Amino acid sequence: MDWRLDTPAQAAEVMRAQDAVGGPESALIVAHPVPEEEQLDPGLHARVLDEALRACEAEGVTGQAVTPFLLDHLVRGTDGASLAANLAAVRGNVRLAARIAASWAGGA
Structure with missing residues (x-):
């Protein structure tokens, strides 16, 4: 990671x-993580993705x-x-993009 920005206003300043x-x-x-409570269980993801990749090859x-094959399998x-x-x-x-856009437009 080259930079860290903590607010939409900071992203707008960079823009x-x-x-x-x-x-x-x-x-x-801009990378914005999914809140932990909404993330897919990593173990489940790894298991199902491995199955999907094997099925894709088979x-x-x-x-x-x-991509659509893997997403459907997942x-x-x-x-x-x-x-x-x-x-x-x-x-x-x-939501984040809208906040950045509003900050960018407001400072123009």
């Missing part, structure tokens, strides 16, 4: 600094078909818990 510098396009990648699934193998965790990640990222 403004990037805009001020100009030059080639750049990106800011069935000859390759290329672009791998959802079925965790009784939907993996989907709930993924949705929690998406919702958290959307």
